[in-house]
Amino acid sequence: MKHPRWSFALLGLPVAVAALVLLTAPVAVTQAQSAAGPLPPGPGVELIYAKCTVCHPIQQVVASQGIPAFLWDDTIDLMKRLGLKATAEEEQTIRTYLKTYMGPEPPPTDTASAGTSDATTTPPSSGTTVAQAPEVDGAAVFDANCSACHQASGEGIPGTFPPLAGHAPDLFKADRDYLPQVVLKGLQGSIEVGGSSYSGFMPPWPNLSEAEVAAVLNHVLTSWGNDELLPADAQLYTSEDVARLAGVEADTSELRQGLTLEGP
Numbered sequence: 318m319k320h321p322r323w324s325f326a327l328l329g330l331p332v333a334v335a336a337l338v339l340l341t342a343p344v345a346v347t348q349a350q351s352a353a354g355p356l357p358p359g360p361g362v363e364l365i366y367a368k369c370t371v372c373h374p375i376q377q378v379v380a381s382q383g384i385p386a387f388l389w390d391d392t393i394d395l396m397k398r399l400g401l402k403a404t405a406e407e408e409q410t411i412r413t414y415l416k417t418y419m420g421p422e423p424p425p426t427d428t429a430s431a432g433t434s435d436a437t438t439t440p441p442s443s444g445t446t447v448a449q450a451p452e453v454d455g456a457a458v459f460d461a462n463c464s465a466c467h468q469a470s471g472e473g474i475p476g477t478f479p480p481l482a483g484h485a486p487d488l489f490k491a492d493r494d495y496l497p498q499v500v501l502k503g504l505q506g507s508i509e510v511g512g513s514s515y516s517g518f519m520p521p522w523p524n525l526s527e528a529e530v531a532a533v534l535n536h537v538l539t540s541w542g543n544d545e546l547l548p549a550d551a552q553l554y555t556s557e558d559v560a561r562l563a564g565v566e567a568d569t570s571e572l573r574q575g576l577t578l579e580g581p
C-alpha cells in the first residue's frame with residue numbers, strides 16, 4: 318500500500334486510536350512555546366483540541382505553528398480528505414482560529430488560557446504589600462483546558478478520552494501524587510478505565526500555574542459526585558503540592574501501571 322499510515326482514516330475510530338500509538342510514539346513532548354502551552358488561547362481553540370486529536374496528538378498541529386494562512390487552508394482541505402469531520406460552521410471557526418492564532422503574526426496572548434490568572438499581566442509591585450494570589454476558579458480552568466476531551470460532564474468519550482467522573486477519586490486514593498503528575502507531565506500509554514481501553518495521548522499543561530493545576534484537580538475531585546467517593550479526611554491539593562511535584566521527574570505511564578485501583 319502506498320500510504321499505509323493514511324489507511325486508518327478510513328477504518329473508523331478504534332483503529333485510528335490504535336494507530337495513534339504508532340503515530341505518537343516518536344513525538345517528543347517538548348513545549349517549545351514556553352508559556353504559550355500547546356495552543357494559544359483564542360475563540361475556537363477547544364474545537365481544535367476536540368477535532369484534531371482524534372487522529373494525532375495536538376503536537377502535530379503545534380509543529381506547524383507560524384505557517385501562512387493559505388497553507389492552513391491547504392492543511393484543512395487535506396485533513397478533510399483524510400477524514401476530518403466538522404460542520405461548515407465548525408470548519409469556519411477552525412480555519413479562522415488557525416489562520417489567526419497559528420499564523421506568522423499571532424496576536425499577543427494577553428489572556429491566560431483559563432481567563433482566571435492575571436499573574437502575567439500584573440506588574441511587579443515595588444515595595445507595596447504583595448497581594449494574595451487571586452482565587453483560582455477550578456471550574457473555569459476545567460472548561461478552558463480539559464472539557465474538550467473529558468467533556469463538561471467529566472464522562473469522557475468511551476475508547477477515546479477516559480472519564481474523570483467516578484474515576485478520579487480512585488486514582489487519588491491509589492496515589493495522591495499521580496493526578497498532579499499527569500497534568501504536569503501528560504500521559505501516553507495504554508490504560509483501562511471502566512472496561513474500556515485507552516491508548517491515547519494527553520499533553521502536559523505547562524501553561525497552567527501551580528494554583529491552576531491544584532484548582533482544576535480539586536474541581537475534578539469534588540464534581541459529578543466524585544466528592545462522595547473521596548475518603549472523609551481527603552486532603553485536597555495546594556499550590557505547594559503541585560510545586561513540589563513539578564520538581565520530581567516522573568514517567569506517568571509507569572506510575573499509572575503501578576497503581577492498584579479499586580474501580581473496574
Ligand code: HEC
Pocket residue numbers: 322323326365368369370371372373377378381392393396399400401402411415
Ligand atoms: C481523520 C484523521 C485526522 C484528523 C481528524 C485530523 N488530522 Fe491532521 N493529519 C492526519 C494524518 C493521517 C496526517 C498525516 C501524518 C503524516 O503523514 O505525517 C495528518 C497531518 C497533519 C499535519 C501535518 C501536515 C504536514 O504536511 O506535515 C497537520 C499540520 C495537521 N494534520 C493538522 C490537523 C488539524 C489542524 C486538524 C483539526 C482541524 C487535523 N489535523 C485533524 C489525520 C487527521
Ligand code: HEC
Pocket residue numbers: 366370375459462463464465466467477478479481485488496499500504505506507508510515516517518519520522533534537573
Ligand atoms: C486533547 C485531549 C485532552 C485534554 C484537553 C485533556 N486530557 Fe486528560 N487525558 C486525555 C487522554 C487521551 C487520556 C488517556 C491517555 C492514555 O491513554 O494514556 C487522558 C488522561 C487523563 C487522566 C488520567 C486518567 C487515568 O485513568 O490515569 C487525568 C487525571 C486527566 N486526563 C485529567 C485531565 C485534566 C485535569 C485536563 C485539563 C487540565 C485534561 N485531562 C485535559 C486527553 C485529554
